[in-house]
Amino acid sequence: MTSPVLPSHGRVRPLGLAQVSLTGGFWGGRQTVNATATLAHCESWMERLGWLANFDRVADGTTGPDRPGWSFSDSEVYKLLEALSWESARSGDPEAESAIKRLTARVARAQDPDGYLNTCFGHPGRPPRYSDLEMGHELYNTGHLLQAAVARLRTAGDDDLVRVARRAADHVCRTFGPGGIDGVCGHPEIEVGLAEFGRALGEPRYVEQARLFIERRGHGRLKDIPLGRAYFQDDIPVREADVWRGHAVRALYLAAASVDVAVETGDSGLLDAVRRQWERSVARRTYVTGGMGSRHQDEGFGEDWELPPDRAYCETCAGVASIMVSWRLYLATGDVRCTDLIERTLYNVVATSPSADGRAFFYANPLHQRAAGRPADPDEVSPRAEAGVRAAWFDVSCCPTNVARTLAGLHAYLATVDDDGLQLLQYAAGEIRAELPGGRPVALDVETAYPDDGTVRVRVVAGPDEPWTLSLRVPGWADGATLTEGGRTTTVAPGLAQVRRAFAAGDEIVLELPVTPRFTWPDPRIDAVRGCVAVERGPEVLCVESADLPSRGVLDDLTIDTLTIDTGSAPRAVPGGAVVRGRARGVPDQAWSYRDRPLSGDGGDWFDVPLRPYHAWARRGPSSMRIFLPIADQPADQHPPIQEGA
Numbered sequence: 001m002t003s004p005v006l007p008s009h010g011r012v013r014p015l016g017l018a019q020v021s022l023t024g025g026f027w028g029g030r031q032t033v034n035a036t037a038t039l040a041h042c043e044s045w046m047e048r049l050g051w052l053a054n055f056d057r058v059a060d061g062t063t064g065p066d067r068p069g070w071s072f073s074d075s076e077v078y079k080l081l082e083a084l085s086w087e088s089a090r091s092g093d094p095e096a097e098s099a100i101k102r103l104t105a106r107v108a109r110a111q112d113p114d115g116y117l118n119t120c121f122g123h124p125g126r127p128p129r130y131s132d133l134e135m136g137h138e139l140y141n142t143g144h145l146l147q148a149a150v151a152r153l154r155t156a157g158d159d160d161l162v163r164v165a166r167r168a169a170d171h172v173c174r175t176f177g178p179g180g181i182d183g184v185c186g187h188p189e190i191e192v193g194l195a196e197f198g199r200a201l202g203e204p205r206y207v208e209q210a211r212l213f214i215e216r217r218g219h220g221r222l223k224d225i226p227l228g229r230a231y232f233q234d235d236i237p238v239r240e241a242d243v244w245r246g247h248a249v250r251a252l253y254l255a256a257a258s259v260d261v262a263v264e265t266g267d268s269g270l271l272d273a274v275r276r277q278w279e280r281s282v283a284r285r286t287y288v289t290g291g292m293g294s295r296h297q298d299e300g301f302g303e304d305w306e307l308p309p310d311r312a313y314c315e316t317c318a319g320v321a322s323i324m325v326s327w328r329l330y331l332a333t334g335d336v337r338c339t340d341l342i343e344r345t346l347y348n349v350v351a352t353s354p355s356a357d358g359r360a361f362f363y364a365n366p367l368h369q370r371a372a373g374r375p376a377d378p379d380e381v382s383p384r385a386e387a388g389v390r391a392a393w394f395d396v397s398c399c400p401t402n403v404a405r406t407l408a409g410l411h412a413y414l415a416t417v418d419d420d421g422l423q424l425l426q427y428a429a430g431e432i433r434a435e436l437p438g439g440r441p442v443a444l445d446v447e448t449a450y451p452d453d454g455t456v457r458v459r460v461v462a463g464p465d466e467p468w469t470l471s472l473r474v475p476g477w478a479d480g481a482t483l484t485e486g487g488r489t490t491t492v493a494p495g496l497a498q499v500r501r502a503f504a505a506g507d508e509i510v511l512e513l514p515v516t517p518r519f520t521w522p523d524p525r526i527d528a529v530r531g532c533v534a535v536e537r538g539p540e541v542l543c544v545e546s547a548d549l550p551s552r553g554v555l556d557d558l559t560i561d562t563l564t565i566d567t568g569s570a571p572r573a574v575p576g577g578a579v580v581r582g583r584a585r586g587v588p589d590q591a592w593s594y595r596d597r598p599l600s601g602d603g604g605d606w607f608d609v610p611l612r613p614y615h616a617w618a619r620r621g622p623s624s625m626r627i628f629l630p631i632a633d634q635p636a637d638q639h640p641p642i643q644e645g646a
């Protein structure tokens, strides 16, 4: 079967990618842009920067000190190969298939006879193999090669890429197995790659090597660095940790692999450890967008409640990695809250990164941009992760290919099955042609304009004669959702709404999710946004952009009234947005920002403040932006409107 993650057992089972298709709408449109623009965009940048030629140079013996790119640039080629593999299977696009073949041929030529494959280390003029486990990313690169090979193996069978990956995995097992180097890679990823490659090939040695790497970490095998060993999770063993810390992508790739190994080896202690870490990290170290990572210096998690909106890092890759962890935990446990977090992260991190044309990306995803960025040159590499505008490519360009592989296989996350029926988890226009246990086919069509509209129509096209259970996820925010089937409408609570009966072809089940805009108050322990409120609409977090305010400076000084909110009868409303009432506090500029009593003042006139989905911010050019809005001392309706010129 075809899916990025196929555990040998679990509470629920994923569907194959061939069993689900997106037919348009929010995600179908993005998947098309990914296929028609982003994949070629990524390849052309890697060609232009010499990251692809690095493989040719190793093969030709011409690499040396002038090798371009960071030590992890090989991994971008592998992530693109993974994306192309999912895309080729999804659409049958011959260009995707020929891109796989030409990239694979260049990668394969660079592999050493013993299976070692890396363009940065281990060749004349380059540092020796495994001479910098802390920051060298050698095993990290191999992990992404294995994930690409999993995609290829499950969509096209055992081809050259799979053979290259098998030799690379064998090399890793020989070199780092019992009696070999007793070390780990400074950036987890080899673990999740080995675990899935082992599952895909039915090769327990690879899962065992992943287990060894996981057990070794946390005992100080890596050298201490100024950022501390928590940066690469070598401070505490995985099974003893209570919360995610250090570099967010590292922490989350490690957690994803830990779930895989726990499931394959029946290690309930390890699984419980990751569940415990998920609970506390989601409760105390996650932004309202689902973004993770509060600190720029180490791209890392902060302490509990350390969630500053303007210094939010929220790397796009950390969003992808968080989805990887939550999906694995959901498959193992059936805990549907994991798929709530996946939805939040998809709409507010993954969808935020790419531009509408799929050729520019956000790396960091702050919740408050104080100064508008400068327009990005589509022909220039951005040296920075944070810029306030989407960039065509980055010096460290991990995020574009991570978005590409996620969107190419996005339909993997729509639904699952268990012994009793099918669970519909994410709502997108699409078709599901699956099998319930016992080989009983079931066909469903989903019609929806979600999240613009909250109506989800599920039509049974075919199904078994005997009763089975159709479950629809009701998101945690969806207070007052209703389900209509067989002429009856009932209110359904967050979690899974279940209908169990024998369905006939043509039966329709309609879920109504309340996507009217709502205020969301943060926990008061999140100091940085105390006294502020956010606005959400369905799964989308909304924001205010300076371009929608009377003047640019107002964004710093804005307070809003939490008594009124509407979807946009106001003339300046934005589709999919909302409108609140706000005004400028009118704080005078002072020589010193502190005084012996609170500043008081009525503020200026009330005006309409249009909000738009956060994922759409900065699409009209550079702007300042904020999600959390300070609450006005007194609501709008207690103030008589101030007459113009009065």
Ligand SMILES: [Zn+2]
Binding pocket: 315, 316, 317, 318, 363, 397, 398, 399, 400, 402
């Ligand atoms: Zn990244």
